[in-house]
Amino acid sequence: MGEPEPEAEAGGPQRVRRRRATAGGGAVMADVARRAGVSGQTVSRVLNDHPRVRPETRERVRAAMRELGYRPTASARTLASGRSRTLGVISFDAARFGPAATLAGINEAAQEAGYLVSTIALTAADQAAVRGAVDRLLGQGADGIIAIAPQRSVGEALVEADHGRPMVTLDKSFGARFPVVAGDSTSGARQATEHLLRLGHRTVRHIAGPVGWIAAEARVDGWRAALKDAGAEAYEPLFGDWSADSGHDLGRRLAHDPDATAVFVSNDQMAVGVLRALHEAGRRVPEDVSVIGYDDIPEAAHLLPPLTTVRTDFTEIGRRCLSLMLDQLERTPEPGVRVTIPTELVLRKSCGHLLRGSARQAQG
Amino acid sequence: MGEPEPEAEAGGPQRVRRRRATAGGGAVMADVARRAGVSGQTVSRVLNDHPRVRPETRERVRAAMRELGYRPTASARTLASGRSRTLGVISFDAARFGPAATLAGINEAAQEAGYLVSTIALTAADQAAVRGAVDRLLGQGADGIIAIAPQRSVGEALVEADHGRPMVTLDKSFGARFPVVAGDSTSGARQATEHLLRLGHRTVRHIAGPVGWIAAEARVDGWRAALKDAGAEAYEPLFGDWSADSGHDLGRRLAHDPDATAVFVSNDQMAVGVLRALHEAGRRVPEDVSVIGYDDIPEAAHLLPPLTTVRTDFTEIGRRCLSLMLDQLERTPEPGVRVTIPTELVLRKSCGHLLRGSARQAQG
DNA sequence: GGTCCGCATGTTAGCGGTAACACTCCCCCT
DNA sequence: AGGGGGAGTGTTACCGCTAACATGCGGACC
Numbered sequence: 001m002g003e004p005e006p007e008a009e010a011g012g013p014q015r016v017r018r019r020r021a022t023a024g025g026g027a028v029m030a031d032v033a034r035r036a037g038v039s040g041q042t043v044s045r046v047l048n049d050h051p052r053v054r055p056e057t058r059e060r061v062r063a064a065m066r067e068l069g070y071r072p073t074a075s076a077r078t079l080a081s082g083r084s085r086t087l088g089v090i091s092f093d094a095a096r097f098g099p100a101a102t103l104a105g106i107n108e109a110a111q112e113a114g115y116l117v118s119t120i121a122l123t124a125a126d127q128a129a130v131r132g133a134v135d136r137l138l139g140q141g142a143d144g145i146i147a148i149a150p151q152r153s154v155g156e157a158l159v160e161a162d163h164g165r166p167m168v169t170l171d172k173s174f175g176a177r178f179p180v181v182a183g184d185s186t187s188g189a190r191q192a193t194e195h196l197l198r199l200g201h202r203t204v205r206h207i208a209g210p211v212g213w214i215a216a217e218a219r220v221d222g223w224r225a226a227l228k229d230a231g232a233e234a235y236e237p238l239f240g241d242w243s244a245d246s247g248h249d250l251g252r253r254l255a256h257d258p259d260a261t262a263v264f265v266s267n268d269q270m271a272v273g274v275l276r277a278l279h280e281a282g283r284r285v286p287e288d289v290s291v292i293g294y295d296d297i298p299e300a301a302h303l304l305p306p307l308t309t310v311r312t313d314f315t316e317i318g319r320r321c322l323s324l325m326l327d328q329l330e331r332t333p334e335p336g337v338r339v340t341i342p343t344e345l346v347l348r349k350s351c352g353h354l355l356r357g358s359a360r361q362a363q364g
Numbered sequence: 365m366g367e368p369e370p371e372a373e374a375g376g377p378q379r380v381r382r383r384r385a386t387a388g389g390g391a392v393m394a395d396v397a398r399r400a401g402v403s404g405q406t407v408s409r410v411l412n413d414h415p416r417v418r419p420e421t422r423e424r425v426r427a428a429m430r431e432l433g434y435r436p437t438a439s440a441r442t443l444a445s446g447r448s449r450t451l452g453v454i455s456f457d458a459a460r461f462g463p464a465a466t467l468a469g470i471n472e473a474a475q476e477a478g479y480l481v482s483t484i485a486l487t488a489a490d491q492a493a494v495r496g497a498v499d500r501l502l503g504q505g506a507d508g509i510i511a512i513a514p515q516r517s518v519g520e521a522l523v524e525a526d527h528g529r530p531m532v533t534l535d536k537s538f539g540a541r542f543p544v545v546a547g548d549s550t551s552g553a554r555q556a557t558e559h560l561l562r563l564g565h566r567t568v569r570h571i572a573g574p575v576g577w578i579a580a581e582a583r584v585d586g587w588r589a590a591l592k593d594a595g596a597e598a599y600e601p602l603f604g605d606w607s608a609d610s611g612h613d614l615g616r617r618l619a620h621d622p623d624a625t626a627v628f629v630s631n632d633q634m635a636v637g638v639l640r641a642l643h644e645a646g647r648r649v650p651e652d653v654s655v656i657g658y659d660d661i662p663e664a665a666h667l668l669p670p671l672t673t674v675r676t677d678f679t680e681i682g683r684r685c686l687s688l689m690l691d692q693l694e695r696t697p698e699p700g701v702r703v704t705i706p707t708e709l710v711l712r713k714s715c716g717h718l719l720r721g722s723a724r725q726a727q728g
Numbered sequence: 729g730g731t732c733c734g735c736a737t738g739t740t741a742g743c744g745g746t747a748a749c750a751c752t753c754c755c756c757c758t
Numbered sequence: 759a760g761g762g763g764g765a766g767t768g769t770t771a772c773c774g775c776t777a778a779c780a781t782g783c784g785g786a787c788c
Contacts, residue, residue, distance in 0.1 A: 028744060039768050044746060052766060074504045075448065076744035078439035079773045086482070086504070094471065095678075100464035107458065107485040116504055118450070118482045121471040140438045140450070140480055244666040269663060276666040299633060302608040302640040304668045314459075392774055403738050408776060416736060440774035443743045 027068035036064035047072055078141045086116045087325060088137030088145040090130065092154065094121040096242065097269075097297050098314055099148055102170065105318020106146060113326055118142060122154075130157035138163055144325050146170070151212050166328035168321050171214040179324040179337040181317055185215045188310040188343035189222030192264045192292040195308075195345055197230050199290065200354035201262035206237040207250050207274060209266040219266050219294065240270045247273025254289075255281035261289055261354050268293040268300050268309055275303060275350070286352030296346055306348035317341050391432035400428035411436055442505050450480045451689060452501030452509040454494065456518065458485040460606065461633075461661050462678055463512055466534065469682020470510060477690055482506060486518075494521035502527055508693055510534070510685050515576050530692035532685050535578040543688045543701040545681055549579045552674040552707035553586030556628045556656040559672075559709060561594050563654065564718040565626035570601040571614050571638060573630040583630050583658065604634045611637025618653075619645035625653055625718050632657040632664050632673055639667060639714070650716030660710055670712035681705050 033040045038061060045053050046061040053061075064070070078084040087110055093099050103119070110117045118140060120133040130147075137145055144166035149155045155172030167178045196204045206223045209216025220237055227234045238253065240246035247270030254260045255277050265271040271293030275285060283289050285305055293300060296311035320339050327334070393411075397404045402425060409417050410425040417425075428434070442448040451474055457463050467483070474481045482504060484497040494511075501509055508530035513519045519536035531542045560568045570587045573580025584601055591598045602617065604610035611634030618624045619641050629635040635657030639649060647653050649669055657664060660675035684703050691698070 030744080040745080041747095041769080042767060045767090048746085052764095054766065057766080071499060071503045073443070073744055075439040075442035076773090077746075079437070079443055079775085080744080080746040082746095082773080084439065094468040095461070095465040097459070097461070097464075100461075101459040104458040104485055107483060108487070111484065116482050116484070116500060118480050119471060120475065120480070121468055123472070135435060136480060139435045244663045248666055272663045273666045276668060276670070279668055299608045299636045299663070302612055302637045304640060304643055306640070394774080404775075405739080405777095406737060409737090412776085416734095418736065421736080437774055440743090441776075443745085444774075444776040446743080446776095 027070045028073070029070075031068055032061065032064045032070050035068060036061045084141035084143055085114060086118055086140065086142050087322075088134075088140065088142035089117055089119045090133045090137070090145065090147045090149075091119060091121050092123075092125065092148060092150055093242075094119075098267075098295060098312070099150075101314035102148065102318040102321075105315035106322055107318075108315070109319040109322035113322065115143075115322075125151050125153045125157070127153070127157040127160055130154055131161040134158070134161040134163060138165060144168070144329055146321050146325055150214055152214060153212060155214070166325060168324045168328070170317065170321060177336065179328070179334075179339070181320045181324060181339045181341065183215065183312040183314075183317060184340045184343050185218035186222035186225070188294065188312070188345075189219035189264065189266075190226045191343070191345045192294070192310050193223045193226035194230075195347075196262040196264065196290055196292060196351065197226065197232060199262070199351060201290065202259075202354070203227060203232040203235065204262045204264050205235055205254055205260050207247060207254075207263060207265045207270055208237040208239050209270075210241050211239055216266055219264075223264055240266070242267055242269060244269045244273040244276075246270060248277050250274070251277030252281065254278075255283055262291075262351075263289065264292050264294075266294055268295045268297045268307060271300075271307055271309070272303060275305075275307070279304075285350050290351035290354075292345075292351060300346075301348060303350075305350050308348045308350045309346055311344045311346050313341055391434045392437070393434075395432055396425065396428045396434050399432060400425045448505035448507055449478060450482055450504065450506050451686075452498075452504070452506035453481055453483045454497045454501070454509065454511045454513075455483060455485050456487075456489065456512055456514055457606075458483075462631075462659060462676070463514075465678035466512065466682040466685075469679035470686055471682075472679070473683040473686035477686065479507075479686075489515045489517045489521070491517070491521040491524055494518055495525040498522070498525040498527060502529060508532070508689050510689055514578055516578060517576060519578070530689060532688045532692070534681065534685060541700065543692070543698075543703070545684045545688060545703045545705065547579065547676040547678075547681060548704045548707050549582035550586035550589070552658065552676070552709075553583035553628065553630075554590045555707070555709045556658070556674050557587045557590035558594075559711075560626040560628065560654055560656060560715065561590065561596060563626070563715060565654065566623075566718070567591060567596040567599065568626045568628050569599055569618055569624050571611060571618075571627060571629045571634055572601040572603050573634075574605050575603055580630055583628075587628055604630070606631055606633060608633045608637040608640075610634060612641050614638070615641025616645065618642075619647055626655075626715075627653065628656045628658075630658055632659045632661045632671060635664075635671055635673070636667060639669075639671070643668075650714050654715035654718075656709075656715060664710075665712060667714075669714050672712045672714045673710055675708045675710050677705055 029040050029043050033043045038057060043061055046058050089106060091099055091103055094103060107117050118137060120137060122129050122133055134145060146168045147158055148170045149158055149172040169178050169180050171182045193204050208220050224234055238250040240250050251274035254263060263274060265274055271291055274291055278285055278289055285291055293307045293309035296309045300307040300309050324337060393404050393407050397407045402421060407425055410422050453470060455463055455467055458467060471481050482501060486493050486497055498509060510532045511522055512534045513522055513536040533542050533544050535546045557568050572584050588598055602614040604614050611629060615638035618627060627638060629638055635655055638655055642649055642653055649655055657671045657673035660673045664671040664673050688701060
């Protein structure tokens with residue numbers, strides 16, 4: 001049955017054939033070359049769509065590849081060429097909607113561009129962890145790194161862990177060192193606040209994201225700016241941790257303050273908690289209190305009441321990250337680009353007019 | 365200033381030094397070896413924690429690595445050893461909470477085990493896409509593949525795309541071909557249904573996930589089994605697409621049927637839509653209708669009313685996937701293991717007793 | 729006191745590709 | 759007719775690392 005091993009009985013203790021690095025012991029380039037009657041280099045050229053190959057030869061090589069089920073070995077290509085067609089992504093809080101959706105956008109776009117994505121999900125934002133992640137990704141041969149750096153500390157660690165390869169970051173700018181993509185949090189917060197003010201509320205309270213988070217702070221800024229422009233009083237924001245639990249806790253504090261008639265919440269999850277706290281305290285939304293969230297998670301339209309919120313297109317953010325990365329990788333990079341993804345206020349039913357001290361009439 | 369290029373002026377047109385494959389032009393093993401005064405092989409041994417190295421030598425090599433900022437080149441290691449310490453993950457619907465949380469669990473556990481994770485997020489469940497993903501992952505040198513295969517068709521495609529490397533799948537079993545991890549959907553659905561029956565409801569309606577999804581069908585089975593055991597009538601389930609939007613649509617249909625006093629919904633997102641539909645139709649939860657969801661998303665506790673639901677520990681699912689993978693990779697694999705992650709009914713406020721034809725008294 | 733053995737380390741030959749260069753043809757121009 | 763040049767292909771030398779084998783050395787053993 002078994003084929004005779006080539007040179008199986010030649011003199012002396014033969015070196016053991018080393019395990020192949022290919023998956024499933026498949027064919028390698030030399031096998032394809034032999035079968036197609038060409039050199040390895042020609043196979044390589046076919047593989048890389050090099051123009052200088054006669055169509056007929058190309059077809060012969062392709063056929064040989066198909067027949068042998070040939071699959072190029074990425075590590076060998078990477079080693080020889082210095083390019084891996086792999087991108088590294090560092091993410092935080094990957095289970096939350098925003099980051100997860102952004103990640104999905106990056107993945108999708110990467111796939112279309114023929115890149116593979118290696119992800120490292122970090123929990124701690126300390127410098128050592130970030131640096132370690134960058135090291136592992138680069139060691140793995142990543143052609144570039146996309147870092148979701150939602151916290152200031154992460155951004156700083158990233159600058160620390162500097163390296164030669166292209167990089168794109170999300171949310172945090174470092175003096176035009178790397179291109180940055182971000183949702184326009186300041187403007188989104190401003191829109192939300194102005195909408196509430198326009199409805200007649202004397203001022204707008206704010207439940208913010210945690211200190212140190214870029215987006216959270218940008219939203220605080222936008223909110224504060226809108227209040228200032230309108231000459232409205234700015235209460236100190238309450239800081240949550242993005243979770244519905246924290247929204248609920250903080251919402252209870254606001255619920256007991258009869259002066260609080262309008263709340264801008266820094267994300268929809270916390271808004272869910274706020275809505276519940278208000279409901280439990282017997283304050284109706286939007287009749288007594290108006291609430292605006294942020295992000296427009298898919299469930300926002302179905303909350304009770306449907307939540308007015310600021311929509312962020314996370315998928316688009318992810319796609320833009322990727323296109324910026326490709327610019328750096330394959331075209332002439334513009335240094336220090338900053339892409340801002342516009343936001344849109346989505347009017348639903350959680351806001352109402354404030355008329356002579358009492359709130360009425362839903363308006364979105 | 366510049367060091368003299370070694371052999372820079374030796375005879376004739378020198379070959380151009382090829383670009384290094386290392387990131388940032390860093391040091392390579394030979395540099396470390398030279399600096400430590402040992403051979404490359406010894407450096408390699410230190411790198412791989414080989415025991416046969418004198419502690420003193422080991423320390424010298426480590427110091428040299430540190431001083432040069434040496435970082436091993438993964439592609440070279442992979443090429444030479446056949447192992448990449450990279451795992452491939454194929455996921456679907458990566459922006460939804462369940463898959464995203466599972467992915468996060470996998471990532472976290474992989475990191476602890478020293479593996480890197482490459483993710484391919486698929487949108488279409490067709491065979492070609494799945495096969496392509498497997499090919500790319502293997503070509504990239506993945507040591508094994510974890511496939512989140514929530515749909516029957518994906519599972520079948522996976523069997524089709526068979527290959528030599530270890531594999532772990534999520535949700536779908538293929539006659540004990542690969543180890544499988546899954547939440548215990550059937551039992552979770554049964555618990556939920558039985559709880560509602562125990563509260564006195566004559567029967568329980570079901571809003572199911574889409575046809576073809578393993579978990580959705582398992583929940584239908586569990587629900588049906590519980591009804592059968594109790595001798596309760598089984599209405600045809602309504603099939604949604606997991607989204608709150610579809611839950612809202614389907615919920616409207618139920619809301620107009622006064623006989624519908626208890627609903628088991630196949631995930632929490634759809635339940636959000638159902639809650640809204642019920643509210644809009646003027647049917648109170650839990651007084652008129654009891655609702656149970658599935659998954660226990662972090663917001664479930666803050667819905668109005670707080671949602672009774674079946675908790676699934678997605679992070680644990682992810683971790684178990686990884687440990688099963690490691691078993692195959694590094695230990696003696698048990699073939700065809702099936703790990704089932706238990707579920708737990710979390711009682712909150714969306715269910716109530718049905719007394720003499722009218723519902724009352726919240727009980728979780 | 730020589731042999732055997734095991735530890736610590738070095739040497740050699742790849743892993744599977746790609747870059748640079750060399751080499752044929754064959755056509756076109758002068 | 760001879761030379762230049764480009765298209766198509768082959769040759770060679772690596773990329774950075776590891777497996778297998780080889781070597782040197784000191785101590786235990788008889």
